Amino acid sequence: KVSLDDVPGPQPESFLLGNMRELLQSGASEADFRWQRQFGGVVKFKGPLGENRLMISDPKALQYLTHSSVYHYTKSNGFRKAIGRILNGMGLVAAEGDVHRRQRKVMLPAFGGPESKALFPVFKSISEDLVSRWQELIDSSEMGSTVVNAPRWLSRATLDAIGEAAFDYKFGALSEEDSELKRAYNNIVLTLFGLPSTPRIVIEAISEWLPTKPLVWLFQKLPFRRFARLREASRASVRTAARLVEEKGQALLEGKGNKDVMSLLVKANASENYKARLTDEELYAEMRIILFAGHETTSNSLTWMLWELAKNPKIQTRLRDEIRATEAAIRARGATEFSLADIESMHYLQAFLKEGLRFHPAANNMFRVAIQDDVVPLSKPLHLKSGKVVGELAIPEGTSIVLSVAAYNRDKGLWGEDADVFNPERWLDGEGKHKKDISVGVVGNLMTFSSGVRSCIGWRFAMTEMQTFLVDLVNNFEIAIAYPEKTVRREGSGLVFPVVTGEEAEGVQLPLRVSVAARE
Numbered sequence: 001k002v003s004l005d006d007v008p009g010p011q012p013e014s015f016l017l018g019n020m021r022e023l024l025q026s027g028a029s030e031a032d033f034r035w036q037r038q039f040g041g042v043v044k045f046k047g048p049l050g051e052n053r054l055m056i057s058d059p060k061a062l063q064y065l066t067h068s069s070v071y072h073y074t075k076s077n078g079f080r081k082a083i084g085r086i087l088n089g090m091g092l093v094a095a096e097g098d099v100h101r102r103q104r105k106v107m108l109p110a111f112g113g114p115e116s117k118a119l120f121p122v123f124k125s126i127s128e129d130l131v132s133r134w135q136e137l138i139d140s141s142e143m144g145s146t147v148v149n150a151p152r153w154l155s156r157a158t159l160d161a162i163g164e165a166a167f168d169y170k171f172g173a174l175s176e177e178d179s180e181l182k183r184a185y186n187n188i189v190l191t192l193f194g195l196p197s198t199p200r201i202v203i204e205a206i207s208e209w210l211p212t213k214p215l216v217w218l219f220q221k222l223p224f225r226r227f228a229r230l231r232e233a234s235r236a237s238v239r240t241a242a243r244l245v246e247e248k249g250q251a252l253l254e255g256k257g258n259k260d261v262m263s264l265l266v267k268a269n270a271s272e273n274y275k276a277r278l279t280d281e282e283l284y285a286e287m288r289i290i291l292f293a294g295h296e297t298t299s300n301s302l303t304w305m306l307w308e309l310a311k312n313p314k315i316q317t318r319l320r321d322e323i324r325a326t327e328a329a330i331r332a333r334g335a336t337e338f339s340l341a342d343i344e345s346m347h348y349l350q351a352f353l354k355e356g357l358r359f360h361p362a363a364n365n366m367f368r369v370a371i372q373d374d375v376v377p378l379s380k381p382l383h384l385k386s387g388k389v390v391g392e393l394a395i396p397e398g399t400s401i402v403l404s405v406a407a408y409n410r411d412k413g414l415w416g417e418d419a420d421v422f423n424p425e426r427w428l429d430g431e432g433k434h435k436k437d438i439s440v441g442v443v444g445n446l447m448t449f450s451s452g453v454r455s456c457i458g459w460r461f462a463m464t465e466m467q468t469f470l471v472d473l474v475n476n477f478e479i480a481i482a483y484p485e486k487t488v489r490r491e492g493s494g495l496v497f498p499v500v501t502g503e504e505a506e507g508v509q510l511p512l513r514v515s516v517a518a519r520e
């Protein structure tokens with residue numbers, strides 16, 4: 001019988017809780033970084049009641065788990081899966097095996113390179129909208145600057161972006177039009193997954209042994225505030241999906257429509273043979289997933305990037321210099337606007353973007369369960385407690401695994417001794433630039449968008465959107481830490497979000513001071 005008893009890892013605090021509190025309560029990815037430093041890319045830790053679990057950041061193992069063996073690992077059971085089902089239905093994120101393969105094939109054409117690039121004008125107009133709103137706030141302030149809660153603004157902007165780019169629909173979130181969806185999604189990730197108390201950790205851990213269906217049923221009924229919020233968000237996303245279809249009406253269903261993701265998806269679906277098609281229910285679920293997966297992830301990544309700019313004024317100035325030099329070149333050739341090609345040609349911007357994605361992956365952990373015994377190849381030999389050294393690891397069926405995106409992205413073996421330092425330079429001439437032995441991920445050998453057939457389908461969409469926003473924000477505004485005396489923490493496992501110490505009740509918060517960036 002295969003066992004993980006011989007694999008080294010941290011000491012559990014108790015039989016009941018294992019290492020779960022260290023994993024979930026010590027700040028986003030802190031345990032991942034600590035365990036990786038101490039034990040390397042494969043770590044055994046204890047779940048509740050003595051259960052052996054694994055945390056993996058070894059490149060070869062991650063490649064194997066996300067490519068060749070991807071369908072031998074399902075998304076883990078329990079709390080997270082049940083919540084996903086309620087929020088997003090049975091679309092791509094929840095699908096497994098053949099159903100996933102079928103859904104992914106129909107969805108892919110809507111997320112290609114040219115399709116994502118064609119959305120640039122949409123992103124540009126929303127980023128200009130955001131700029132003018134911050135400008136108005138600055139103009140009306142006597143101090144010549146204003147404090148913005150960055151994630152709140154950015155998530156409104158990215159909701160508008162996903163509305164228009166994916167559904168040709170205007171949510172009006174930036175203009176504060178009342179949006180049921182925005183209200184329902186506000187702080188939802190923090191409410192559902194954030195800052196877990198010890199009893200919650202125990203309950204969530206136990207829920208992993210239960211099948212999803214009864215849990216979904218239970219969560220639909222339980223009277224707690226958290227589940228009420230979940231139900232409200234689910235209802236809002238169902239209603240929004242239905243409204244989008246209704247308003248776009250026949251054009252969408254006939255696949256005429258526009259360049260938006262949904263029109264392309266409906267078109268691709270219509271051209272599939274009957275058996276391969278998405279059902280109407282699946283199409284609705286895909287819409288809800290795109291709404292959810294496509295806006296908080298992007299706004300969260302942008303939030304942390306602005307935070308790094310605020311903390312590192314030299315990096316900010318260098319980035320702005322590059323943007324302005326490009327702007328001057330655009331003017332010199334008689335044009336007035338940045339094209340996407342201009343943006344993509346900026347080396348320092350590209351380096352900054354990759355470093356932001358490396359340092360602050362919005363999804364820091366991915367959770368899986370092995371559905372059969374497996375043998376996983378490793379990049380580095382693993383020294384077992386018994387003294388044996390192995391080049392591959394036998395994993396028993398039923399093992400819960402955390403794929404640590406965050407720890408992989410800061411692996412010193414890959415990124416160099418300064419992997420814990422935010423340094424865009426590494427993409428210009430340092431470790432980031434070097435070809436890695438093992439190819440993982442879809443951008444810059446990072447795990448941020450995951451890898452293989454379950455990698456983020458929206459990565460090109462997100463890259464186009466984030467670059468567009470960064471150029472406009474940095475070109476127009478000087479960004480600084482608003483309250484140096486306050487501590488901003490990274491919280492969460494699964495999705496990372498900022499909170500201010502002592503102000504956790506305020507929800508997701510990262511206050512930044514913005515003022516107009518002077519021109520010579």
Ligand code: HEM
Pocket residue numbers: 092093104166289290293294295297298301361362363366367447448449450453454455456457458459461462
């Ligand atoms: C910076 C922004 C983003 C990040 C960091 C990100 C990250 C990820 C990651 C890590 C996964 C894999 C999750 C897992 O397997 O457990 C994923 C999957 C997915 N993402 Fe993204 N994402 C981003 C933006 C987007 C956007 C803009 C969209 C849609 C417009 C999107 C749609 C999806 C979908 C549908 C999946 C499921 C793919 C599958 O299972 O086949 N994401 N994303």
